Amino acid sequence: MTENLTVSKLRARFPEAITSVTEFRDEITVSVKREAIVPVCQFLRDDPDLAYSFLVDLTSVDYLEYPQKEARFAVVYLLHSYKNNERIRLKVWVEENDAVVPTVTGVWSGANWLEREVYDMMGITFAGHPDMRRILLTEDWVDHPQRKDFPVFGKQDPVVRIKGFEENFDK
Amino acid sequence: MGLEDRLPEGIALTTVSQAVSWARENSLFPLLFGLACCAIEMMATFASRYDLGRFGAEVYRASPRQADLMIVSGRVSRKMAPIVRQLYEQMADPKWVISMGDCASCGGIFNNYTIVQGVDKIIPVDVYVPGCPPRPEALIQGIMKVQEKIMKEGIKGTNK
Numbered sequence: 390m391t392e393n394l395t396v397s398k399l400r401a402r403f404p405e406a407i408t409s410v411t412e413f414r415d416e417i418t419v420s421v422k423r424e425a426i427v428p429v430c431q432f433l434r435d436d437p438d439l440a441y442s443f444l445v446d447l448t449s450v451d452y453l454e455y456p457q458k459e460a461r462f463a464v465v466y467l468l469h470s471y472k473n474n475e476r477i478r479l480k481v482w483v484e485e486n487d488a489v490v491p492t493v494t495g496v497w498s499g500a501n502w503l504e505r506e507v508y509d510m511m512g513i514t515f516a517g518h519p520d521m522r523r524i525l526l527t528e529d530w531v532d533h534p535q536r537k538d539f540p541v542f543g544k545q546d547p548v549v550r551i552k553g554f555e556e557n558f559d560k
Numbered sequence: 561m562g563l564e565d566r567l568p569e570g571i572a573l574t575t576v577s578q579a580v581s582w583a584r585e586n587s588l589f590p591l592l593f594g595l596a597c598c599a600i601e602m603m604a605t606f607a608s609r610y611d612l613g614r615f616g617a618e619v620y621r622a623s624p625r626q627a628d629l630m631i632v633s634g635r636v637s638r639k640m641a642p643i644v645r646q647l648y649e650q651m652a653d654p655k656w657v658i659s660m661g662d663c664a665s666c667g668g669i670f671n672n673y674t675i676v677q678g679v680d681k682i683i684p685v686d687v688y689v690p691g692c693p694p695r696p697e698a699l700i701q702g703i704m705k706v707q708e709k710i711m712k713e714g715i716k717g718t719n720k
Contacts, residue, residue: 526674527639534673543673549681551642554649 393417395439395477402432408459408482418478420459423490426466426481430496433468433477441468441477447493447503449511453537460484462513466493483513492518510535577714584628584654585616585707591627591647592620596634598661598693605696617703624650629706630683631699635663636676648683656710658702659685662692 392400396410396417406425411418421429433441445467452458460482468477481490492515493500504515505524512533514521523530531544564573574582594602606612606620621627624647636644648657659679662668665688667677676682686709689702 539673541672545638545673549638549641549676551645551682553642554645 395433395441395475398436398439399429399432403429416476416478418480420480420482423481423483426479427491427493427496429479430466430468430493434496439470440472441470441475443469443471444493444497444499444503445469445476447500447507449507449513449535451511451535451537458482462488462511464490464507464513488513489516490514491516494518509533512536578711580715581711581713585710588615588617588629588656588703588706589619589621589627590617590629590631591624591651592622593647594633595636595640595644596661596663598633598664601693601696602631602633602660602699605699610696610700612700612703615700615703615707624648625652627651628655629703630655630657631660632657632664632679632683632685633660635668635670636679636682637674638676639674641676641682644679645682654710656686656706657683658699658706659688660699660702661694662690665690668692 393412396419399407399419403421403425406422406429407419408422409420433439446465447467448465450463450465452461452463462483462485464481464483466479466481468479470476483490488511490513492504494504494515494517501518501520502524504518505520505522507513508515508518508521509523509525510533522528526534532539534543567573590606594600604610606618612618617629624630628651630648630651632644648655657679659665663670663675664679665685667675669692671677679685687702687705689698691698694702
């Protein structure tokens, strides 16, 4: 089996940064060390043979009780190359007590809101992000609801209090 | 009997309260806002087939200042709650509220952290219309219940 061009190029260029490569039904997933994610993305985008110019999605997974995990969270980058009509998936694994990943907004500016969503729902912060605020939930929200250990009724006060309106109809 | 017998033809007697309530109930101005799929049924209700104009409530106002009936048509998220409350406060008295559908009434199937479990936790509700979503006939009955309530409470009862 010949190795995929993208994977062989990545291995040659970043021998230290690639921790694992898995292939499942022709989908390639590359686990990348956290420190190397920005140069890896830059390389995949700028290399003329690969040209992964399009960041399809940037999301995250909570592998709380999953057996084959490398850390608790994975930030997932889905890239597409219009030139070769190929896709690749990058994963950066981070632990809960150190959930910080360098931002890729410098590579694809469209990552801005996607990283904000990951921060909002999963609580992973992105170092160097220009505007690291919540994007979907309100500013005063407690904790991050897409984490697997988040209770279904939330951690906030069950009584809905509305700022500026003192009278409360919740009996 | 009594006074009515002596009235000339074409004159009827009533109380101010009854006359005002009668005018109010037959020209309800609902607030034009929809929160979810119930809003589709609400739109069908005031469109040609179900024709809410038969009950005097077909003119939906886009400004809360001009509306006196709020139809909460759909789930209220915690993020939306302050806005719904503000719209309610901006409506001039007298005003009434219909909680349309299961989600607005009690959270419905969204029994979770992000949906307010019943809009009556943030604003006072006059009539609850069950259903998921309620058919236009059900909403029309809800509006008729509001009309009954308007008639019953008179002008004194509306100063909330």
